[in-house]
Amino acid sequence: MSTDLGREMHALVERLYPLCRSITGDGVRSTLDIVGELIPLTVHEVPTGTQVFDWTVPREWNIRDAYIADSSGARVVDFRASNLHVVGYSTPVDTTMTLDELRPHLHTLPEQPDLIPYRTSYYEPDWGFCLAQSTLDSLPDGRYRVVIDSTLADGHLTYAEHVVPGRVADEVLVSCHVCHPSLANDNLAGVAVASALARRLAGANPRYTYRFLFIPGTIGSITWLARNHERVGRIRHGLVLACAGDPGSLTYKRSRRGDAEIDRVVAHVLAASGRPHRIVDFSPYGYDERQFCSPGFNLGVGCLTRTPYAGYPEYHTSADTPDFVTPEAMADTLETVWEVVGVLEGNRHYVNLSPYGEPQLGKRGLYESLGGRSDTKQAQLAMLWVLNLSDGDHSLLDIAERSGLPFAAVAAAADALHDADLLKE
């Protein structure tokens, strides 16, 4: 993996960072426009009021400006400095009130007094500002001008798809959320890794069809699932990508099934990498795996992050800047996902066509002729393992796991044996 790719991904994060995204609105559209410069996107606009399972597509939110100004007219809290200052989906406001009247609308992080928190109120009409505790502490009593120049009106929910066609209709889903404003690790890094993966797959002529979703969290995945209910059956494996760029090590959260092929593949790749990593069980809290793994779908979709949700102090604060994510970390995430793709692509069930005793590999040039040595090579061991376990019940991943051999060695052995007509798929 070149560091060039890491730098390209980081440049995308920096470019997307200033936009004020939410679950609807022009911030999402601008984000998809930029991603669309890298990979072709099909953008969907779903009207406000559309019923999607138990939910209704909400009104579209857009914001132009917002501030709190003191009696001198100076902005003490200014949306133009950070879009985190406004609670997402804030209703319009233009009024004057005392600091005490304002306080119920102010959100701070007393334990991280210099950081601005990230807050939203999508489904309960409300308005508010987020600010550093230290800023709040510095505000004198008195009256303040409070302005939120937003609109909350019928419009659309916007999401995009990108498909890399495969040789089979079975799909691998890669999903990332695009609804967070100026937060780099959560989730512009995920968007960048997904985009880079899509570009890399474009030239790979994959077996599976790969479907990338760039969607707002929760309502976006529910909307996609509702509009693609019949397509869901094609999804064989999936990954939600989030928090993909911080310097921490990788964490994989298993699907609800716990032993889905994606769960085993990611665990195999992470273990084989020798790098520190964590694998955690599914829980119905986190990112859109919650929806893909709801009991009506129960898809084999896990979630790959670096430091997971709420696990780093910068999480959901103004400290989650492009400086917090690194080209190296994003390149590492991408490389891991690429290895996962490689195992998914190569994992087959074969049947040994010569199952009674071992076939004579030597006469096919597949075995060293000089017997008696004790240093049998990995390639030969891999062939023996593939022959021994290829009874239709064991996948190549099963064989790699049971033998302790690298998946690539097992897959290469299977290729050689298949070429020698000793295996059929």
Added chain:
Amino acid sequence: MSTDLGREMHALVERLYPLCRSITGDGVRSTLDIVGELIPLTVHEVPTGTQVFDWTVPREWNIRDAYIADSSGARVVDFRASNLHVVGYSTPVDTTMTLDELRPHLHTLPEQPDLIPYRTSYYEPDWGFCLAQSTLDSLPDGRYRVVIDSTLADGHLTYAEHVVPGRVADEVLVSCHVCHPSLANDNLAGVAVASALARRLAGANPRYTYRFLFIPGTIGSITWLARNHERVGRIRHGLVLACAGDPGSLTYKRSRRGDAEIDRVVAHVLAASGRPHRIVDFSPYGYDERQFCSPGFNLGVGCLTRTPYAGYPEYHTSADTPDFVTPEAMADTLETVWEVVGVLEGNRHYVNLSPYGEPQLGKRGLYESLGGRSDTKQAQLAMLWVLNLSDGDHSLLDIAERSGLPFAAVAAAADALHDADLLKE
């Protein structure tokens, strides 16, 4: 759990302690009379000679007096001082013999020289005395008067049932043995805890029907099973209560099945308690779980004790007095059983009626409206877990175990979701 209850249970132990119980006879009847003052009992009298599976109800044994007197007429071993002095089911004796002739009939504990052992000979006609090794050592050679004023004659085997009717016919069995003479922990403490549980259930309008058995060990449970063969199919769960009052921590012995619901429920309650405890596998030695778990029945019946069978030096000796059992320990046993009952009562299988993606909890007032925070509350997590796993295959206990949440939180979440028409049973 009030200490009042503990003191009441201890008072019952003290009142029952002096009675000379055995597997038949008036000591059992007197015991049941006293328990019957607390909870209504149906007393069964099964005639001697009744065939109960492979066994035959034995003759009834009663005893009025017994002693060994020296040449001066002084009682050196006296039934009136402790009913443990006589081997249970001893045949009548009235004779004079030398100490050496008497020795084969004398039982001591050489390693606990000041304690009287507890011995019986129910099915092999015999007689004998139990005494402290120190007493035996002090006896001079010479002739002794040996008297056992007992009768062993056709009569009845006596046991009692108490039923707390439930909303369903499925039953929870609570069984305790009432055949031991002056031994407090084994098993007057079990009798006291069972009686207190029955009283507590009386006002609880439980789902299950609770059947309490006060029976002599082995022959009593075999008799009950033989007379209730058709009813056995109704027993869904059960506990044998024994050694319920010593100061040691709780031990649960699993049913023969090992993973019966009762096994998982007790393990969950004990683990959630944070108290030291032990869980041991089934073995076909111990109390009446041996019979309930015989292969023809294989019921989900475990055994709850504090320090188990033969695990304390006072076991089956004159040191197992009311002073050995404490109100606090019995209250703790009762409280644990009460929590087990709570989980059994509340453990259901639900089906999520909105299984495609998560339902929108916010519009039902079940979810906090302000997004972005990382400190989601237990109640909300519990709802997400219940929704995610309520596919008909997972019980609330399964959900509690998988989520690591307390059963009570999971059950409360299920109640809230059921009230919101998001679950059906």
Added chain:
Amino acid sequence: MSTDLGREMHALVERLYPLCRSITGDGVRSTLDIVGELIPLTVHEVPTGTQVFDWTVPREWNIRDAYIADSSGARVVDFRASNLHVVGYSTPVDTTMTLDELRPHLHTLPEQPDLIPYRTSYYEPDWGFCLAQSTLDSLPDGRYRVVIDSTLADGHLTYAEHVVPGRVADEVLVSCHVCHPSLANDNLAGVAVASALARRLAGANPRYTYRFLFIPGTIGSITWLARNHERVGRIRHGLVLACAGDPGSLTYKRSRRGDAEIDRVVAHVLAASGRPHRIVDFSPYGYDERQFCSPGFNLGVGCLTRTPYAGYPEYHTSADTPDFVTPEAMADTLETVWEVVGVLEGNRHYVNLSPYGEPQLGKRGLYESLGGRSDTKQAQLAMLWVLNLSDGDHSLLDIAERSGLPFAAVAAAADALHDADLLKE
């Protein structure tokens, strides 16, 4: 196990050691002649060219002499000193060449410079010499006479069977390879243990039929399987015996199934022995278990060795002499196999004929009459376990494993209960 038996086995190893065995030829025949003096053998001769599954029986190889002589005519490498000096299946040679021309045909162990390696080239026509690195280092440049007086011609593959008839047609297979030249642990020790086991079984009137194979490795087992394809279904259990005499502790390699009865029985015997031992998972590399456990057969055949394949520095070198194997080690291997046979023979599934509650053992004289004691004897516990678990699903081995009691105690309890008409098979 008498040390006499150990000494007898060691004497057999010493007698067989000088013979030059290979996968075919007169060395195998002479070996089988000698074994045949101890146990009756059926010797099979399979013609060259016979198709056996994917393989073809190769030409027969015989060798009379071989050497490398220096310009003075002195033999610097001499087959008469060690038959390991010639690469097995070497084609005939009679020529003169320089040392440099000869080098590609010379095999040494640079890291064990004083040992002669063992090498073969069965299926790729070739010739070569094996020698100590120190010998090679001492050879001056110059021309050498190189002679291998061998024949490689149509003939036969030779193997032998010995059958101990049992009361049932189900078979236990015991297989050992007879194709290695002067290597004592690999596998004359295996041959010696197998022969001693066969003699011991002769007088034992076993339940199972025991089939012993003395076969060349790989091609021998494949040939036997091909010629006995229909008989294979009778094989219930099997052991490959190899490396059976070195001073290391025992290692058992599980069958491909991993939980076949033989796997559990050997594990039970080794654990109960209290001796150090290792149990390793199946891998498709090793001895003839590779063939018996090929996916088309997947037999319950494991491999018992002391120090396993390639695990000792003497492996496949001239240091694997009769001095390397000990009478005590072979006796220990034999004793272990004998215990395995004992468990296999005794392992049954019984059904408790009195499954409702416990049967009354006392009236049948199977239970102590004096109740109240806490030191119940192993024999009585074993009866309770057998009664409790004899539901048709649990074997006596299952019961021994679950109870933690020795298999022999469980089997004795089952015998007693069977005699009392409380069990049926």
